[in-house]
Amino acid sequence: MTPSGKTERDIAETLRQLRLVMTGLQVAGIEDWAAAWSDPAVGLPEPEKAIEQEPDPAGGLTVIAGELEGCRRCRLHSERTRIVFGEGSAHAPLVFVGEGPGLEEDRQGRPFVGRAGRLLDQMIKALGFHREAVYICNVVKCRPPKNRTPESEEIARCGPFLIRQIEAIRPRVICALGACAAQTLVGTGSSISRLRGSVHYWRGIPLICTFHPAYLLRTPAQKAAAWEDLILVRDLLKTGCVQDGGIGREGIKPSPASDRHIGP
Ligand code: URA
Numbered sequence: 701m702t703p704s705g706k707t708e709r710d711i712a713e714t715l716r717q718l719r720l721v722m723t724g725l726q727v728a729g730i731e732d733w734a735a736a737w738s739d740p741a742v743g744l745p746e747p748e749k750a751i752e753q754e755p756d757p758a759g760g761l762t763v764i765a766g767e768l769e770g771c772r773r774c775r776l777h778s779e780r781t782r783i784v785f786g787e788g789s790a791h792a793p794l795v796f797v798g799e800g801p802g803l804e805e806d807r808q809g810r811p812f813v814g815r816a817g818r819l820l821d822q823m824i825k826a827l828g829f830h831r832e833a834v835y836i837c838n839v840v841k842c843r844p845p846k847n848r849t850p851e852s853e854e855i856a857r858c859g860p861f862l863i864r865q866i867e868a869i870r871p872r873v874i875c876a877l878g879a880c881a882a883q884t885l886v887g888t889g890s891s892i893s894r895l896r897g898s899v900h901y902w903r904g905i906p907l908i909c910t911f912h913p914a915y916l917l918r919t920p921a922q923k924a925a926a927w928e929d930l931i932l933v934r935d936l937l938k939t940g941c942v943q944d945g946g947i948g949r950e951g952i953k954p955s956p957a958s959d960r961h962i963g964p
Contacts, residue, residue, distance in 0.1 A: 760790075780842035793834075794933065801843040805817075811838055816917060838881075
């Protein structure tokens, strides 16, 4: 116990959160983090700034995947079977970002192909898309041992590839699945419960954070909340904005319960 009453574990946790915030700010593209800290407007979209469109998104993705071949930039390389780069349409209006490959993804070299992936497929279908029409990737491209949360060093090494993937596609909306993706893209250590339910921006692109499908499988009671997040995604895709700013405010009408079913 320290004089302030904090245990070493508390301090270690605070440091972990701080590292995550710093890495997230880096991945979010916020270099002047001191300004971002004191000015909540830093990181918000600049509507007058033209968004640069990658002339050949598919070609861009192929180049990035090529640079990742045989990657040994972090220690995750030592236990992986395959690098899971990501898949889907290079012209996708919507990009989903998960945490990192699991066992099945590591075997197949494809993102979200296990049980959580089947739930994600249903979420995608509920939005009116085929899986092939969206793009799915992860913060880290190699499976963390025993599916542990990726460490900030690993996120810092792999983050630049995620940035380039999203920049190549420049989707209309990004959906972060779970705390790791949400914290990395928003550049914060806040919990997923705090981050979900409103619109964030990643380099000018609207970003919705929601629960990870694996968490929803364990906690089905949260599926209704995830469905509300998907409604935000749907509204952003349709109109580029959400009614009255987000969930819980007037204007977002609850959907019929039958509409809200997004999983087994
Ligand atoms: N969980 C993730 O975060 N990503 C995957 O690709 C699979 C499971």
